[in-house]
Amino acid sequence: MRDLQLLKGQKVDITKGNGVRDIKILLRWDTDHNGISVDAAAFLLSAQNRCERDEDFIFYGNPESRDGTVTHAAAGKNVESLSISLSGIPEQYARIAVTLTIYEGEQQNLRMKELSGLQLLLMDRKNGEELYRFDYGADLSDETAVVAGELYRHQGEWKFSAVGSGFDGGLAALCKNYGLEVEQETDSEAAATAELAERVGLVEKADKVEKVDRVDRGDKVEKGEKAEKAENVLPQTASAVPVNVLSSIDLRKKIVGYTLVKKQLTDVKARVGIVLDITGSMRNLYSSGVVQEVVERILAVASLMDDNGSLDVWVYDTEFSRLPPVTQQDLGSYVFTHIMNNDSIHKFGRNNEPPVMEDVIQKYTREEKETTPVFIIFINDGGVVKPTKKVIMAASPLPIFWQFVGIGDSDFEVLKQLDTMGGRLVDNANFIHLDRIEEVSDEQLYDQLLNEFPQWLKAAKAKRIL
Incomplete structure (x- = not known):
């Protein structure tokens, strides 16, 4: 009888000899910390172990690969899934790294030691059969990200490696490791938040106020005019504000x-x-x-x-x-x-x-x-x-x-x-x-x-x- 439980570092066949072509990976965790946000993701990697395009980073902000062979979804409380059609993965991809990160872990001083019960389940999507499970994370402490496992090609077949290796620096460190260029954070929602912080009037200074289109908030600012004082950006006043x-x-x-x-x-x-x-x-x-x-x-x-x-x-x-x-x-x-x-x-x-x-x-x-x-x-x-x-x-x-x-x-x-x-x-x-x-x-x-x-x-x- 095949042992379903994997040990760290173990490598197993997925497609060879068993006809498995479509799989689902479930990533589970537990935590007693109400303020923690955890995200699963997949990096589609070339033979050089690089994520060659931003679109090859699959997460909840980009939940489906361009060809539809890899999809991300939430699967319940403290569990997210990745569905992968291995037979359809283009030849340009040699590996798929499966990761888990703590959102803004470094900034909020939230670490992997806040999580317990870290588990990866690998299942056959066709019949729902559990193929393997990997319990990991007992050796993690101050890391903010982890590579749970990797799927990789070997002699025309797909294998799985139980990795369980932690990373400092969170998602940004992972992206840099896989060749994606980042500044501070790389996921789309973080970029949107950073842009928002630059534009919301509450945090702008007077010397950063730019020309804006006409905004009606009691007084009116015509296009091309500039606000003279930082106080004018407060939204509880009836004066015009330099923010769209x-x-x-x-x-x-x-x-x-x-x-x-x-x-x-x-x-x-x-x-x-x-x-x-x-x-x-x-x-x-x-x-x-x-x-x-x-x-x-x-x-x-x-x-x-x-x-x-x-x-x-x-x-x-x-x-x-x-x-x-x-x-x-x-x-x-x-x-x-x-x-x-x-x-x-x-x-x-x-x-x-x-x-x-x-x-x-x-x-x-x-x-x-x-x-x-x-x-x-x-x-x-x-x-x-x-x-x-x-x-x-x-x-x-x-x-x-x-x-x-x-x-x-x-x-x-x-x-x-x-x-x-x-x-x-x-x-x-x-x-x-x-x-x-x-x-x-x-x-x-x-x-x-x-x-x-x-x-x-x-x-x-x-x-x-x-």
Whole structure:
């Protein structure tokens, strides 16, 4: 009987003598670290062990090779897959390196020792038979990337080598090793994030302000004019800003698109809403422009998932207000116009979550009753009242998923209990803590926001909620 378990350094035949032509590789891992983001990828390599074109790097941002023989997909929580048609791989490719990396591991001081249960499963796609498995990573510590294994040609057949070798320097180091030219990071979403950071007005300095097309945000900047002061870039003011808001949204939509591919959500449509805490402790985040940027970042999600491309908005303290939806066209001064400069909104009081949550339920299940799922992102900086749990429990039979985002340094005692709270038809809520949301990259933010949504969709369909 053939031993399925491989040891590090072992080499085995894949195609020779057994008729296997199409395979699937599953890469699995476990972690107790909520903030870590892990990505699988494949490098299609020439005989010189080089990735000759950027298109030969297959990952969730480029999920299919040009000829369709190699595809990447998310396959569940903490598992990603690579499907490979070995018989169709062009002759120019001699090897395929299968890798796992921690996103921004070096920057965030996240290492391979944060992961456990690292496993590679190699399966026959035709019949689902498991061919081999490789448990690795026990010897990894401070690395941020690992080459799990390699497929390679040998005398006209394909073999597999169990590698399990770690890399310092993350994805950038891997790309450099395989001949791809990089600056700081190489994957497409990181490049988009870097470009966005250069262009978003909140971080631009006055001496970097360039000529921009006409932007209407109260005052108007004609093409060719320059802003005179850095203060003018703050989005909570009604003055013109030296940034094309639609361009920054387009960049963020691109990153959301990559995340939807990774989470297998590209065909999912959902009504998207945001609930914003406007209690007293949030005052500085509104005045500094952080909330305006949060709205923009979430609008990018709604732009791709919601049929009408708009984001429904609520704010609350002891009272709540349901606001007009935000779109790309009116994003520029939304927080200033509809919240800060709106005297009808009760602001900077204490927390009281249940009333605003009940209004969310009212809108989507009675006023606008549809079969489309609802994805609510609930921003809060602490002090959530305990009856919130009762509303979540009562709402579990409804087509609404609540993604709570805790910002700041509160203990979030109530929200932390959501994952273990019993008595619900399905687990309809998730909580993530982002101490300084303005410092979290877009890629990491979208990855965490959408992490539990696919599991809820599956459970809700099984219970006929959707």
